[in-house]
Amino acid sequence: MACRITELVIDCRDPEKLAPFWCEVLGFVELDRDGEDIEIGPAEGFGGLQPTLILSRSDHPTPGKMRLHFDVNATDRDQDAELERLLALGARPADVGQTGEESWVVLQDPEGNEFCLLRSRVG
Numbered sequence: 001m002a003c004r005i006t007e008l009v010i011d012c013r014d015p016e017k018l019a020p021f022w023c024e025v026l027g028f029v030e031l032d033r034d035g036e037d038i039e040i041g042p043a044e045g046f047g048g049l050q051p052t053l054i055l056s057r058s059d060h061p062t063p064g065k066m067r068l069h070f071d072v073n074a075t076d077r078d079q080d081a082e083l084e085r086l087l088a089l090g091a092r093p094a095d096v097g098q099t100g101e102e103s104w105v106v107l108q109d110p111e112g113n114e115f116c117l118l119r120s121r122v123g
Contacts, residue, residue, distance in 0.1 A: 005051045007039075011062060012111050015055035021110055022053060024089050025072065061111070070115040071104070073122040079105070083117055091115075 032039040041052030074082035
């Protein structure tokens, strides 16, 4: 037997702001609330093939570059069209020392957490 990642917890200042952003980015829905924490995930809920995200309210989220970041791929459009969609949702470009030759785009969510938009589409 092996383990599987079922939840990812993100410390953040404002779960109310990040939950709608990440729901739109990933096609997730709000699944649960526990105090100020919000769990989002696929419509089928916890325990499916995709892990859920718990946006955990913290007055002291880790500053600076996160040790872990998300890579996302578009499912129904090319990278340029998906980039436009993500920027319209509130993502911002991030400079982490890219050369401009990368096949991915580095972005930040509304709280500054970095994530990458990869080139290929997934089903």
